[in-house]
Amino acid sequence: MRTGTIGRSVHGETVRWMPSFLALSVVWGSSFALIKVALDEGVAPVWVAFGRCFFGVLALGAICLVRRDALPGSRATWSHALAVAALLNALPFSFLAFGETHVSSVLAGVFNAVTPLSTLLFALALVPQEQLTARRLSGLAVGFCGVLVVLGVWQGLGGASLVGSLACIASTVCLGAGFAYTRRFFSGRDGSAVALSTVQLICATVELALLAPLLNGAPEVPGAKGLAALAVLGALGTGIAYILNLRVIRVAGPTIASTVTYVIPLWSTLFGTLLLSEPLSWNTLVGACLVVVGVVLTRAPGGRTPHRPVPTGPEPEPTSRQ
Secondary structure, eight states: OHHHHHHHHHHHHHHHHHHHHHHHHHHHHHHHHHHHHHTTTTTHHHHHHHHHHHHHHHHHHHHHHHHHHHOOOOOOHHHHHHHIIIIIIHHHHHHHHHHHHOHHHHHHHHGGGGGGHHHHHHHHHHHHTOOOOHHHHHHHHHHHHHHHHHHGGGSSSSSSHHHHHHHHHHHHHHHHHHHHHHIIITTTTTSHHHHHHHHHHHHHHHHHHHHHHHHHOSSSOHHHHHHHHHHHHHIIIIIIIHHHHHHHHHHHHHHHHHHHHHHHHHHHHHHHHHHSSOOOOOHHHHHHHHHHHHHHHOOOOOOOOOOOOSSSSSOOTTTTTT
């Protein structure tokens, strides 16, 4: 009887976050193709990052007005939002957009699957209960080998593609730190997911407004195609997506939330090959499989309930307020 109750409880928890998880994988999977469209239309990388945050703020601001959600006024919340915005938005968006000036959207999506590995490393640092077992060490090793296969190390590591690949990997490191930091310090703060996501993107937009002119000069108004790509990328891939992301982090925790990147390469590959006619090499597929295997190995063995770190601040009600 008790076993059945536990099983129903776990199933109930999964039902709460799985729809958001799947929707997030599709939205973020399409983001790589939209970034490539904006770049091809002449938008500089950091301005692409700014554009997606700016349109994301507009979308979330409208939702807040409709829902009459007040933004949190706590100084601590805004301070943590600045850090979360840098780790989950300003830095990874800039790295990713720059990386896609050198690599395909398909390859960028594959590199994104490394995020759970970096999330584990930062979770080990931030959560004392996390342990680095032999299983997880083997997972890290297999995942790293997968990255090397995707890079095609036997072909040499010089040239522009290496720069683009390293930029994409840098974005995953930032995301890994951001997932762990968000769950530990930000997702449990008072406020709905919409309000907290809006605060996060406001901070990211301000950060990028200061950073973009220094790195990419004055902005140029893109054509209709580039502007549409940025608008969709911002409203869906950044605005709505971060509501879904925060919801999954709150309910399922950062480790499960970061595993959305297992599925993202499938969508990024589909959109990249069908919409942009990008080539798909054998080592990209093989490397992606190795990365997924490595990430699965880093997960705790079955039969154990993953530990959730106790957040700083009161825990909101993730279902009734979203």
